[in-house]
Amino acid sequence: MPVPEQAAEPRPTAGEAAYSTGPARSGPLGQGRWSTRQWLTAGVSAALVVLVVLSGLAVAFFRHSAAVSNQLVDRSSPALIQAVRLEAALVNQETGTRGYALTGQAEFLEPYTQGLSQQAAATTALHALTTGDRTDAADLDLVLARAARWQRDTARPIAARPPGTPVPSGLAGAEQGKAEFDSLRAALTTQQTHLQQARNASRADLTTARRLRNWLFSTIAAVIIALAVLVFVGLRRGVNAPLERLTAQVRTVAGGDFTHPITASGPADLRRLAQDVEAMRERLAHELATSQTARDAVDAYAADLARSNAELEQFAYVASHDLQEPLRKVASFCQLLQRRYAAQLDERADQYISYAVDGANRMQTLINDLLAFSRVGRVHDQYAPVDLEQVWDQTLDALSVSTTETGTELRHDPLPQVSGDRTQLGLLLQNLISNAVKFRAPDRAPRIRLTVEPDGAMWRFAFTDNGIGIDPEFADRVFIIFQRLHTRDAYPGNGIGLAMCKKIVEFHGGTITVDPHHTDGTRILFTLPQTPPPPHTPAQAEES
Structure with a gap:
């Protein structure tokens, strides 16, 4: 039967009033009181x-x-x-x-x-x-x-x-x-x-x-x-024509014209549907406007961040040259003072000079560690295939003195090839092995094992040692920069090694945790993607 298209506007339902952002519009053919x-x-x-x-x-x-x-x-x-x-x-x-x-x-x-x-x-x-x-x-x-x-x-x-x-x-x-x-x-x-x-x-x-x-x-x-x-x-x-008009209008909006209004016509239920779509369009238009404002703010923030990164680069240059030069002078002149006036200084003066030299050296080491930590994700080569077998061998060569002196036993599964930054992945393995050697048990030689297995699109690694272990309540704290669980007299270092490991792994698109269920040592679990992760922007690298 023909559907009359001229009728009064019914009141909106509670659901329509809940998210309607404007008055309902009437279609060119009017509204119908009856539903389809x-x-x-x-x-x-x-x-x-x-x-x-x-x-x-x-x-x-x-x-x-x-x-x-x-x-x-x-x-x-x-x-x-x-x-x-x-x-x-x-x-x-x-x-x-x-x-x-x-x-x-x-x-x-x-x-x-x-x-x-x-x-x-x-x-x-x-x-x-x-x-x-x-x-x-x-x-x-x-x-x-x-x-x-x-x-x-x-x-x-x-x-x-x-x-x-x-x-x-x-x-x-x-x-x-x-x-x-x-x-x-x-x-x-x-x-x-x-x-x-x-x-x-x-x-x-x-x-x-x-x-x-x-x-x-x-x-x-x-x-x-x-x-x-x-x-x-x-x-x-009564049905097809209003549906075709509504479909054409929705397609116009879906094509990107979010300012195009959705007009209502036909039976009551089709008209309510058009009003709901119109309310959704207005909400989307409002959200897009808000999103555009936020995007502009993000762009401005990115510009500020780029400027801040440039300043950070300048600071890194100053820290690596200008700040270290006075420290070297302090340490050198303190040592020179100690040698030249050794006969005139008592034991307390020698001790004070030793404190000054040690403080300067530790400050220099801390600056170098901070520079290395800041370079992760910011100064790196392009992603390229990296053979972890070769990186493992090179790392052992670099640490051969400490592993030989401590009698460290190292074993590993056949390591895969991944896509990443060779230098940073080498630094990852170096920090893990150094920590295992440093925090070894006093009554036994260190035993280190690295296992790997595929896990979907990731490689899952398990780095296990038989050292003093990490209490489960500190499993998350050890990855925070400068967080130490022991005094510097017991174990030297600046507490930056595992924080750097976490930053390297996350920069490559993986995760790293301490296995809280492992006993008799420490087991650190980390993942690396089998395919290259999405490219990092300078802002993302600095935020990571």
Whole structure:
């Protein structure tokens, strides 16, 4: 059914009001109060009512047509046929009696005898067919009465004479018999005329019924076609057209034009859907505007960060040259002072000078460690395939003195090839091995094992030693820069080694943790990607 497109604006639901950022817009064709389901229900109900009415008319027509056909086939035509048979039976009786009267021969009575049987059969059939019709019953009664009178006065007396017996001329040629049979013929003619008229009327009714049938079925076909056209037009205007308009508008917005408004049209549910989409568009437009503002702020922050990185580079240069030069002078002159005036200085002065030299040296070491930590992720080569077997061997060569002196036993699985920075990965292995050697147990030689296994897109490494171990409560703290778990007198160093390992691993796109469930030493688990990680921007590198 066609959907009217001009209707009042319904109130928005609670859900629509919750995130609607502006007033609802009306579509160019207006709004409908009914939903698509209501329109479909109303249209289908109306179509069903029309079809039921047409079906009722068709049933009534079929009943009428059946009655007319039955009247013609089962009553009018058989009655006329039986009337004709009754006439033939009576004519046969008249012919037989007349021949018998003229010749006296018995064989001439056979038509008479057969005529009586035919008369009885035709009479029985006519009684059944004319029941309920006074005219036909009266005609049959008249025919039978006149036939009985003719048979009584003429036919039976002739048939009762013995064969060969001359028939009295007065009886044989009696005018009375002829007059009675003519009267019987007139009654038969009247009966057949009435039956023929009834048959013609039935045929006329049947012809009328056929015309009515043609008209009725043509009307039903036209109504069904009209319903189909109405349903198509209604769905087209009420559902398809609003959906196509909404789809086109949504595609425009999805194509990037977030300022394009979504107009509502069609049934109530489609209009509510358009309003929901419009509210979502306005929310997205607002979020995009906020995002653009945030992006501008990020760009400004990136510019500030780039400037800060440049200043940091300048600071690193100053720290590596200008700051270390005074420290070297302090240490050198303190040592020179100690050598030249050793005879004039007491033990306390020597101790003070030793403290000054040690402090200068530790400050220089700390500056170098800070420079190395700041360079991770900021000063590095391009990612390239790195054979960890070669890096492992080179690291052992660099640490050969300490591992030999401590009797360190090192084992490892076949190491894979990864993509990364060779220098930084070497620094990672160097710090892990150095820590394992430094924090060894005093009663046994260090034993170090590096295992590796694939884990999806990552390589999972396990670096295990038999040293003093790390308490689980400090598992996260050890990766913080300058966090020490022991005094400098017990274990030298600046507490920067594992922090640097964490920064290197995370820069390469992996993770590093301490296994809290491992006992009898320390197990450090870290991962490295099998494929190169996404490229780091200078800002990302500095933040990491």
